[in-house]
Amino acid sequence: MTDTSSQPHQTGQKSGPAPGRHPGSGRELPAPAERGRTTIADGVVEKIAGLAARDVVGVHALGSGLSRTFGAVRDRVPGGRSVARGVKAEVGEVQTALDLEIVVDYGVAIADVARAVRENVISAVERMAGLEVVEVNIAVTDVKLPDEEEEEPEPRLQ
Numbered sequence: 001m002t003d004t005s006s007q008p009h010q011t012g013q014k015s016g017p018a019p020g021r022h023p024g025s026g027r028e029l030p031a032p033a034e035r036g037r038t039t040i041a042d043g044v045v046e047k048i049a050g051l052a053a054r055d056v057v058g059v060h061a062l063g064s065g066l067s068r069t070f071g072a073v074r075d076r077v078p079g080g081r082s083v084a085r086g087v088k089a090e091v092g093e094v095q096t097a098l099d100l101e102i103v104v105d106y107g108v109a110i111a112d113v114a115r116a117v118r119e120n121v122i123s124a125v126e127r128m129a130g131l132e133v134v135e136v137n138i139a140v141t142d143v144k145l146p147d148e149e150e151e152e153p154e155p156r157l158q
Helices: 042-054 065-075 110-129
Strands: 059-062 087-091 095-105 132-144
Touching: 042 059, 042 087, 042 095, 042 110, 095 110, 110 132
Parallel strands: 095 132
Antiparallel strands: 059 095, 087 095
């Protein structure tokens, strides 16, 4: 087989070494996208999952009552808002597992909301982080009744 990497192109210009070859050594290198490691912090996956869970209709808030109370105080500090409240991720090299605590609106079918949260979270994390989501455990910690006073408004992404 003939190596055409050093022969002129049709335009008459000489090309450099073929992509993936180390100049002068003749040895093959991995593709550029494979040279190095990418690590994703737990907090990154937690934020992605938190935002994805909040997008589901029927999810009033994330986190237990105690974490929401502390979060309300933290939210009053500039830059203190935590979109990952109520989400815990364990991230490995290629897989992740997630635990979510959610508060649902009164009147929704909890099983349907949990299924939709699970699907939305898995889709977002796998698409954005490229990690295989092995499980999403959901704990429903409260139900928001229509006449309950708001502790803190949860913003919905539009």
